[in-house]
Amino acid sequence: MLIDKIKSHNNNLTPKLKQASESILSNLNQIPFQTIRQTAHKAEVSVLTISRLNKIWGFEGYSDFQLHVKNLFYSDTKKKYHEKFSNITDLEQRKSIELAAKILTQSDSVYISGFRSAKSFALYMNYMGRMVFDNFFLMPDSGLSAAQDLARLGKKNLLVAFSTTPYSTETVRLIRAAKTLNIKTLSFTDNAFSPLAKHSDYVVIVSISKDNRLYKMAPMISAIEKVLEKSFEILGENVDIKIKYFEDRIKAINGYW
Numbered sequence: 001m002l003i004d005k006i007k008s009h010n011n012n013l014t015p016k017l018k019q020a021s022e023s024i025l026s027n028l029n030q031i032p033f034q035t036i037r038q039t040a041h042k043a044e045v046s047v048l049t050i051s052r053l054n055k056i057w058g059f060e061g062y063s064d065f066q067l068h069v070k071n072l073f074y075s076d077t078k079k080k081y082h083e084k085f086s087n088i089t090d091l092e093q094r095k096s097i098e099l100a101a102k103i104l105t106q107s108d109s110v111y112i113s114g115f116r117s118a119k120s121f122a123l124y125m126n127y128m129g130r131m132v133f134d135n136f137f138l139m140p141d142s143g144l145s146a147a148q149d150l151a152r153l154g155k156k157n158l159l160v161a162f163s164t165t166p167y168s169t170e171t172v173r174l175i176r177a178a179k180t181l182n183i184k185t186l187s188f189t190d191n192a193f194s195p196l197a198k199h200s201d202y203v204v205i206v207s208i209s210k211d212n213r214l215y216k217m218a219p220m221i222s223a224i225e226k227v228l229e230k231s232f233e234i235l236g237e238n239v240d241i242k243i244k245y246f247e248d249r250i251k252a253i254n255g256y257w
Contacts, residue, residue, distance in 0.1 A: 109137060125160065161185065167189075167194055
């Protein structure tokens with residue numbers, strides 16, 4: 001199968017080729033409608049890298065690769081493969097979300113970190129989670145301050161980190177430091193080959209696409225919500241009581257949430 005053929009080469013690829021491979025796999029069904037330049041742009045690599053990757057996979061070039069993808073997803077005899085691919089991807093994410101929820105509910109304290117554009121994800125998870133979790137803490141948005149706070153954590157704590165391409169240097173350093181200190185880590189990132197995925201204990205992979213100038217970050221918010229919902233399911237009936245209490249307190253001060 002084409003997907004298995006592509007994945008079989010991953011262990012022998014350079015970081016740039018791996019980045020391109022993961023990007024293509026995450027949007028494989030769109031390849032027949034993209035030029036090689038558009039595919040390279042989405043993967044943030046050169047056209048030459050895409051061309052080289054296609055040759056490594058055993059295709060004559062990008063057009064030959066496109067034809068095989070088209071046959072996989074859009075010929076009448078191959079539509080089932082498209083459904084299978086989507087189902088596998090969905091299943092993998094569901095498992096990672098369930099595991100993330102489990103580790104969240106089992107940790108004594110959860111420290112949430114995000115720098116630059118990923119700061120909004122950290123803020124969102126912390127705000128929504130604290131309706132129920134009393135042990136959620138937002139880490140400072142300074143790399144140095146966050147590192148100092150990290151030094152105080154122990155094995156029963158959990159560091160949650162957010163970062164998508166281009167990956168934040170501060171976040172990567174924080175994850176590596178946590179690993180050195182034997183602190184559990186959960187990362188939300190966009191690529192199985194990202195530095196966060198490489199150094200984290202638990203990972204939720206969220207596909208992030210880029211059309212023109214801006215990345216579409218809505219899927220990351222959706223993933224956060226799914227993890228929190230699953231966490232709330234694990235915690236049971238007390239969750240609704242806590243959320244209602246939070247809502248009532250906000251209304252009491254004429255606030256909103």
